[in-house]
Amino acid sequence: MSEYYKINTYGCQMNVHESEKIAGVLEELGFEECPEGEAPAVIVFNTCCVRDTAERRALGNIGVTKAEKKRNPSVIIAVVGCMPQQEGVAEAIKEKYPYVDIVLGTRNIDKLKDEIQKVRASYARKRKNDKRYRVFDRSMPEDYLAIDEASPMTRTSYPNAWINIIYGCNNFCTYCIVPYVRGRELSRDPSSVLDEVKRCLDEGYKEITLLGQNVNSYGNDIAGGEVNFAKLLHEIDKLDGKFRVRFMTSHPKDLTYEVMDEMAASSKICSNLHLPIQAGSDKVLSDMNRRYTRERYLGLIAALRERMPKIGITTDIMVGFPTETEDDFEQTLDMVKQVRFSNAFTFIYSPRRGTPAAAMPQIPYSVKQKRIERLINLQNSITKELSLGYVGSTYEVLCEDLAKEGMACGRTDDGRLVNFAGGAEDVGKFLNVKIDSSKSASLFGHKEEI
Numbered sequence: 001m002s003e004y005y006k007i008n009t010y011g012c013q014m015n016v017h018e019s020e021k022i023a024g025v026l027e028e029l030g031f032e033e034c035p036e037g038e039a040p041a042v043i044v045f046n047t048c049c050v051r052d053t054a055e056r057r058a059l060g061n062i063g064v065t066k067a068e069k070k071r072n073p074s075v076i077i078a079v080v081g082c083m084p085q086q087e088g089v090a091e092a093i094k095e096k097y098p099y100v101d102i103v104l105g106t107r108n109i110d111k112l113k114d115e116i117q118k119v120r121a122s123y124a125r126k127r128k129n130d131k132r133y134r135v136f137d138r139s140m141p142e143d144y145l146a147i148d149e150a151s152p153m154t155r156t157s158y159p160n161a162w163i164n165i166i167y168g169c170n171n172f173c174t175y176c177i178v179p180y181v182r183g184r185e186l187s188r189d190p191s192s193v194l195d196e197v198k199r200c201l202d203e204g205y206k207e208i209t210l211l212g213q214n215v216n217s218y219g220n221d222i223a224g225g226e227v228n229f230a231k232l233l234h235e236i237d238k239l240d241g242k243f244r245v246r247f248m249t250s251h252p253k254d255l256t257y258e259v260m261d262e263m264a265a266s267s268k269i270c271s272n273l274h275l276p277i278q279a280g281s282d283k284v285l286s287d288m289n290r291r292y293t294r295e296r297y298l299g300l301i302a303a304l305r306e307r308m309p310k311i312g313i314t315t316d317i318m319v320g321f322p323t324e325t326e327d328d329f330e331q332t333l334d335m336v337k338q339v340r341f342s343n344a345f346t347f348i349y350s351p352r353r354g355t356p357a358a359a360m361p362q363i364p365y366s367v368k369q370k371r372i373e374r375l376i377n378l379q380n381s382i383t384k385e386l387s388l389g390y391v392g393s394t395y396e397v398l399c400e401d402l403a404k405e406g407m408a409c410g411r412t413d414d415g416r417l418v419n420f421a422g423g424a425e426d427v428g429k430f431l432n433v434k435i436d437s438s439k440s441a442s443l444f445g446h447k448e449e450i
């Protein structure tokens with residue numbers, strides 16, 4: 001009889017991709033993905049702690065598994081990812097959720113296989129629940145890259161393949177927990193990355209998305225100074241076949257003209273960039289330790305648009321950083337008006353334990369709430385206006401997935417989501433789609449015969 005696994009993923013694309021590695025490990029052990037209506041034998045929570053909301057969502061769902069454990073005492077519950085990597089959290093999980101069997105930090109996924117086998121064996125011996133085998137490990141192995149290269153993987157996002165090029169972060173923005181839970185930057189060997197890209201293309205993937213907290217730091221930790229992100233893009237671009245390349249995330253302090261030139265010269269690298277601005281006032285940017293000014297940011301936007309007039313630029317913006325005054329916030333709105341992002345991910349600042357900003361005097365939640373509403377309204381009106389500009393023209397769309405009721409969806413080169421009448425046979429194909437209408441960030445169209 002089949003035994004099933006279920007993975008609940010929270011947080012960024014890095015975690016989405018790591019869940020593909022977790023799935024690979026579980027499938028090596030003989031588990032299969034849990035179909036709707038079946039009971040899983042293993043439940044994994046791949047957690048995020050970038051904001052309080054992400055943590056609370058995960059904790060709520062971990063709490064729910066208590067009932068599952070009552071029904072089936074040998075179900076294996078594992079909590080992995082960023083949350084338990086924080087000081088004291090693994091211990092708190094042990095206290096509050098005693099039915100959790102396995103807790104592993106961000107660089108320990110390879111241990112999952114062994115640990116699941118041990119827990120399973122312990123249940124098979126029918127030990128009492130409180131005496132069963134449990135593991136809590138958040139060590140950061142030195143040889144992580146070698147361990148990671150050997151990881152199995154079950155990709156789940158065809159026609160896109162996520163490929164991690166750099167792990168960790170060295171930037172220590174004062175609000176952010178990521179450097180504490182993901183460790184220092186570690187770049188993969190460029191030949192390993194290229195081999196993985198080639199393998200994915202051979203397997204039929206049509207889009208490669210390179211991942212890192214700051215892809216522009218790629219290679220900084222590799223001796224010799226020969227390796228950088230622009231050169232990696234260049235090598236990938238030279239590979240044969242029709243495919244698209246995207247990447248995230250770019251830090252404005254490190255985005256180089258060399259990268260922009262590679263993007264502009266290439267037919268494979270999409271005219272699409274996610275460039276988090278976070279705030280529009282120089283004072284707040286400095287307090288955030290972002291190490292760029294609004295002038296520098298605007299300069300980058302101008303340089304990108306000069307090279308790629310149609311580039312789609314998206315961003316992340318945070319409101320309510322402790323030192324943000326009304327005037328600072330107005331400067332964020334002003335930047336949004338000047339840049340005209342295709343889309344923005346907006347967040348209310350959430351104090352993270354142990355980060356410098358969490359120790360500063362905080363802004364009342366009601367003020368943050370009002371600011372984010374104004375920001376969202378402004379961005380929505382810009383997105384809506386920009387969407388109208390697509391109506392009536394035809395775009396090449398890579399069909400990514402089925403949408404509801406006879407519809408399929410995909411993206412334009414500049415990253416816009418397009419819905420059109422289509423079916424399973426379209427997924428993974430490049431299609432010409434004529435845009436008939438738009439609704440906020442989404443475009444609606446129909447396939448054109450080629």
Ligand code: SAH
Nearest residue numbers: 175176213249276316317318347348349350
């Ligand atoms: N490495 C990426 C993003 C990582 S986290 C970068 O540097 O851009 C994704 C987004 O979450 C960030 O861009 C930021 O806008 C937001 N974020 C990070 N810490 C946060 C916090 N403490 N509160 C609210 N939002 C936060």
Ligand code: SF4
Nearest residue numbers: 169171172173176178
């Ligand atoms: Fe966090 Fe800043 Fe690193 Fe991004 S660059 S992960 S926001 S510390």
Ligand code: F3S
Nearest residue numbers: 011012048049050082
């Ligand atoms: Fe969250 Fe960890 Fe990503 S904290 S945003 S899952 S790096």
